[in-house]
Amino acid sequence: MSVSYSDCFSDLLCGEDSGTIFSGDDLPECSSENESQQPPDDLEELITGLIEHEKEYVPGMDYLDRFQSQSLDASARAESIAWILKVQRYYGFQPLTTYLSVNYFDRVLYSRRLPQTTGWPLQLLSVACLSLAAKMEESLAPSLLDLQVEGAKYIFEPRTISRMEFLVLNTLDWRLRSITPFSFISFFAYKVDPTGTYTGSLVSRASEIILSHVQEASFLEYSPSCIAAATILSAAGDLPIFSFLNPQYAESWCDGLHREKIISCHQLVQQIMINNRSRKTPKSLPQLRIMSRMSVSYSESSSSSSSSTSSSSCSSCKRRRLDNYLWTDDDKGNSE
Known part of the structure; x- marks a missing residue:
């Protein structure tokens, strides 16, 4: 239906030209697509510009x-x-x-x-x-x-x-x-892996983490660049080759990043990932087998008891019907 x-909304219409949707401010962007080529020399300056403007594109x-x-x-x-x-x-x-x-x-x-x-x-x-x-x-x-x-x-x-x-x-x-975390993750991935060997995997994994955490209201405390840095660090932690990576060094990736915020956001990401894994952990198999056997035994016992009770009940019903029938016949015989 x-x-x-x-x-319900009296002010939904506005007078702006729809063409301004695409003209807007020509902000620099860092593509989130997986690319093997090295970033341009002036990309760090562009990323710094994004960090300066990112507060304009988030809630208060x-x-x-x-x-x-x-x-x-x-x-x-x-x-x-x-x-x-x-x-x-x-x-x-x-x-x-x-x-x-x-x-x-x-x-x-x-x-x-x-x-x-x-x-x-x-x-x-x-x-x-x-x-x-x-x-x-x-x-x-x-x-x-x-x-x-x-x-x-x-x-x-x-x-x-x-x-x-x-x-x-x-x-x-x-x-x-x-300006979103996807404006930064490719650049931060190159900071983790300047050779470009694992940047595709880092970006892909960071993207998954971002979407899996987007429902969490706690992340509203952090800026897009901070979330991008934290998720790239978490993605790098999944690869043994980057196990040495210390979250506090992420501050050196670009001007405008704050170490305390990145570390705090990274800890939040890790904690949520741990909680999600614990929720998905299945019960131990031996316990499941025991419970299954107990359930089967109980089910069989209940079924047997129910069957016995049902049989007894049906027999009683039959007896009552038979007794009533005989009693009626006897009554008819006596009346005759």
Whole structure:
């Protein structure tokens, strides 16, 4: 069933020319694609420029405090992002597409007050942000109706989503080319492995870590460059050849990085990875066998007992029916 909430937002339209989506500020970018060639000589200067501007593309410093004070619902945010991740896997979107949609989502949620902090407004915002990110990064973006898959609780009309897209664009001042951790990970991968032998693996693994942690509200405390450095360090830790790497040296990769923040973020990444592994650890096989045998024995015993009880009950019923029948016949005989 299609749901329209177009009347709930009176200021969704804005007067900017849509061409400004792509013109914007010509910020330098560092591609997250796997490349074997050496980075240009001036790349470090460009990365430093990104670090200087990255605060303009994230929510305010008190955004995390709003979740901690429960003025915003962290579980509702996590649920919205979980849906975005499902759609990303369904369509095979790039990691950057997913992260951009979450970035838009957080920036809008920080800057504007929605009619509700849970329910359909967040679902509508999620669809609009993912749609805009897909249009920015994917060569073929699904239609607005086709985008609403993977357990979407509400199905919105395309015109309603389009109006929400304009609200997002207006809130973000039409600045969709955000600075994200993916702006830095290729450069940091080369800092870890200047030969370029393992940079592809480092970038790929760091991308996986970023997406697997994007739901965690705790990461809102850290800047994109800090998250990129921490995830590259975690990715390097998975390769024995980089086991010597000390997180505190990441500060030397580029001007503007802060050692304490990188170490703190890296520790958070490691802790979440450990927690995730512990949740997936299966029970020991001997215990499972014992439980299985006990369950089978109990099941057989229960079945036998149930069968016996049922048989006894049926026999009693038969006796009662038979006794009643005989009693009726006897009664008829006596009456005759």
